[in-house]
Amino acid sequence: MKSRPSHAPFPSASKSAGRSRRAGSHIPVAEAEAALVEHYPRLVRLAYLALPVSTGRHRRVLLAHRLAQRSLRVALNSAAGDVVYPLLRREVLRGALAGGRRNGRLRTALTGAGLPQVVGLRMHPRAGGGDELALDRALAALPAAARAAYGLLGVEGLDERAARDVLAEAGADDPRGAVRTAAAVDNDHRLLAAGEFDPCTVQVRPTDLLRRRQRARAGLAAAAAVAVGAVLLAVATAGGSPEPYGSAGSPGSAAAAAHALDPAALVRASPQAWTATARLDFTAWPARGNRAADSALLGRALAVWAHPAASVQVTATPGTPRTAPAQPPQLLYAGDVDAVTVVVFYDGLRLVRYAQARSGGGGAAALDFAQVEGADITTAAAVVLDRVDGNTRFLTAPWVADAAGRDLLRPGTPAVPLHRAADGTTDPVRMPGAGATSGTCGTTWPALQLRSSGKVAEQHSFLLTDLGDLTPVHLTFTPPPAPGDTPRAPREATGAQALASWAHGACRLGELRGQGVRSVNDWQFARMVLPEGAGSAAWTCDRADTWRGPGRATVQFLPPGAPAASPGTLAGRQSDGSACSRFSPHVMAGVMWKSPGGRWYLLAAGSRDVTAITSDLATASGATLAAPAPRGTRTTLSARTTSGLVLHPLGGA
Known part of the structure; x- marks a missing residue:
């Protein structure tokens, strides 16, 4: 132009x-x-x-x-x-x-x-x-x-x-x-x-x-x-200027298809590319691993990607195309990891992981696809290389300066430094739920705590957790509203308040395994003083966003004195919608609660713009309601915001 x-x-x-x-x-x-x-x-x-x-x-x-x-x-x-x-x-x-x-x-x-x-x-x-x-x-x-x-x-x-x-x-x-x-x-x-x-x-x-x-x-x-x-x-x-495809021919031609599968044509970022760009995603990853120059391995991985045999185990996160590369992809990694040899490609929209037995025999090859369009400094910070015996080994981004492991169910326990090899490969990290009884999350919920290099972000620490996909999930936290304060944006979940809140929501993350989740935000949308001097309770909405767009929300009630690792009371759920996102920043919920004195109450709370809550039993001005109610009471709840919007509890609780 x-x-x-x-x-x-x-x-x-x-x-x-x-x-x-x-x-x-x-x-x-x-x-x-x-x-x-x-x-x-x-x-x-x-x-x-x-x-x-x-x-x-x-x-x-x-x-x-x-x-x-x-x-x-x-x-x-x-x-x-x-x-x-x-x-x-x-x-x-x-x-x-x-x-x-x-x-x-x-x-x-x-x-x-x-x-x-x-x-x-x-x-x-x-x-x-x-x-x-x-x-x-x-x-x-x-x-x-x-x-x-x-x-x-x-x-x-x-x-x-x-x-x-x-x-x-x-x-x-x-x-x-x-x-x-x-x-x-x-x-x-x-x-x-x-x-x-x-x-x-x-x-x-x-x-x-x-x-x-x-x-x-x-x-x-x-x-x-x-x-x-x-x-x-x-x-x-009409005067446009389409980008030339190159000497290999136009998209869809035989020459272009052959060019896309040529190991010599693979895109390789320079080792220092991440220090000279404002776009910190997988495009800034250099090619790493002890087999990054092995043309035979790379050619085999590309061929299997394009034409997987019936014996190849193929998986993909929901909504991710499993199609062959349309042009030469970028090489992120090729090397020996534990008992397998792994190759990881990036084509601008997807990560593709090829794995074969390291010995060359026994066990079929595996091919995994994951959608990663729009990744950033946090969601492109790590990739799963291998999972074996309940452990995960990650490859971290070149901009990650430090790595540590922490247990979300023990918020008061400091993070433990995690060793990484020179190429960014971590030591094995225990998978969440590994060894736990079916239907439970176990006694620990491991997470990665990474810190970005000062060259790209000063003291930027963030949390990731493994939910079974190629990329771990970014965990964030939005604190409760303060009187007279403006709406708060999600922040990194590394502070004491965030970790304490996440301890109650970690076990519900298991419901999101294998769903292509990009990030989960724990939003503490309300706090309320309980009747009979029972203390202060919190209401949270955990919003999970997937790479393909749809998301889900889970609302919990957290009474005072609840053990750090115990999940809150489920108060609402939306499996596919915009609840608790920036496109739908209003929420309300209600639960039945038994006081320490043995009396039952209907409790309800709404987000910051709620001005009144109404039920069949009582009406309250403001963002919270507490009304005596017989055990097992079923009632209809609604709330109204400053703009006149009428809210109802999320279904599915």
């Missing part, structure tokens, strides 16, 4: 798009098409920014192209006195904003001729650096109209007044507020020129085709290659 002045990341289109025409006639087809082709990349980029983030990057790419192409229809039906480009831009934004309001317009955009039909492949813009990633996350938190406003300010170079006018014409609900929100984003508009926000320059990845018959698989892959080729051809015609 050509360089542009910093004050206007993209050139103005108004002069080149507008010409004088005779009144009473329609815009000529050739002129409308010329305007679309000339400004196609800008229109697609605007649509991509404004479309709902929840649709996923693949669908956003397709929809952005669809909205840009269908805007031509409106231009052709407009009067000849109109300027073409503003008409195209208005229609693109109108379609994208309507999709954000979920009124059916987005579904309409998915139908009809012109939407590329890509089967067997998924497309997404190229990943950017740390600054682009930070901007992408900041924009994802904004409403659709604000994201559109940010695009008008950055992509179009409009001032705030002009941006408001464009949004108003496109049907935005609050143009002034949208522009004000976009203007408050502290970032450089020039970052919008990066590939992270360019749906005209895409990368492709395969979907999971394992369930399809071999013959159908070949046919669908060919159709997918043709479809992607058509999309890239259309983009090139």
Whole structure:
């Protein structure tokens, strides 16, 4: 992409798009098409920014192209006195904003001729650096109209007044507020020129085709290659700049497939890459292990990945494609670990672990897939190399300066230093629940406590625990609200208060094994003074987020004096939703509680914005309720927040 002045990341289109025409006639087809082709990349980029983030990057790419192409229809039906480009831009934004309001317009955009039909492949813009990633996350938190406003300010170079006018014409609900929100984003508009926000320059990845018959698989892959080729051809015609695949050929070709399985083509990061980047994830991992130069081993691992035999034990976290590499992956590790030889690859979206018997005989090979898109300094801090006899051996990231082990069920016991080899491989760590009676978590819950190097994060310590996947789970903690304080964000669970709270929730982590969980936050959303001077109780909501998106929440009641390792009373559960996340920051729950004096009470509590709680027995102002109630009482609870939102307890308790 050509360089542009910093004050206007993209050139103005108004002069080149507008010409004088005779009144009473329609815009000529050739002129409308010329305007679309000339400004196609800008229109697609605007649509991509404004479309709902929840649709996923693949669908956003397709929809952005669809909205840009269908805007031509409106231009052709407009009067000849109109300027073409503003008409195209208005229609693109109108379609994208309507999709954000979920009124059916987005579904309409998915139908009809012109939407590329890509089967067997998924497309997404190229990943950017740390600054682009930070901007992408900041924009994802904004409403659709604000994201559109940010695009008008950055992509179009409009001032705030002009941006408001464009949004108003496109049907935005609050143009002034949208522009004000976009203007408050502290970032450089020039970052919008990066590939992270360019749906005209895409990368492709395969979907999971394992369930399809071999013959159908070949046919669908060919159709997918043709479809992607058509999309890239259309983009090139419209002035885009698709990233060249290289001398190996286009995606889906035989040459590209062979190139992806060539050990010599493996991507290898330099040993010091992590010290010179703001993007601390698996892309910054160097290739380590005593077999990292063993071409025969690497070629065998790649071949098994592409075509696993029936004897190969294949596992994958939920939602993770098991498909062959579409291009040469990055090598993270190849070496001998205990009784096995292990190879770990990273393809930008997944970790793939290949393991074979170290002796070369006895036991089948194993292949494990795990989704790790969007990993960061904590969630990319360790990978499981081997599990044997109830122990796990990890490979830690190059930015990990210190490692220690601690027991979550003994919060007062200090962490014990954990030895690591020169390549970052840890000594064996006991697996949570190893040796425990079925249905119990045992007497210990081991966790890793890692500390990042001062070169990337000053004294940044964090907790990870093994839940049976290739990457351990990041544990965080949100403390209870303080009077007059602003809402608190999750923090690392290494402090005394966090460890004390996690001791009551650790055993319930076993329910999440093998579910592809990325992180779990223990949120102490309320504290309440109990009747009869029985002390203070806590209410927590443990929010587990998976790599693929869905999550689950578990609410507990923690009475005073409960043993450190004992789980709290289950007060609510949501198996698939947004409860207790930043997208749903309100929660309430209730339990029956027996006082030390032998009397029963209905107790309920809500998060910080709750102003009243109502039951069939009593009503209380504020965020807590305590009412005498006969043992076994069943009642209906509800709460109301400052904004008027009505809450009900999570089901499943």
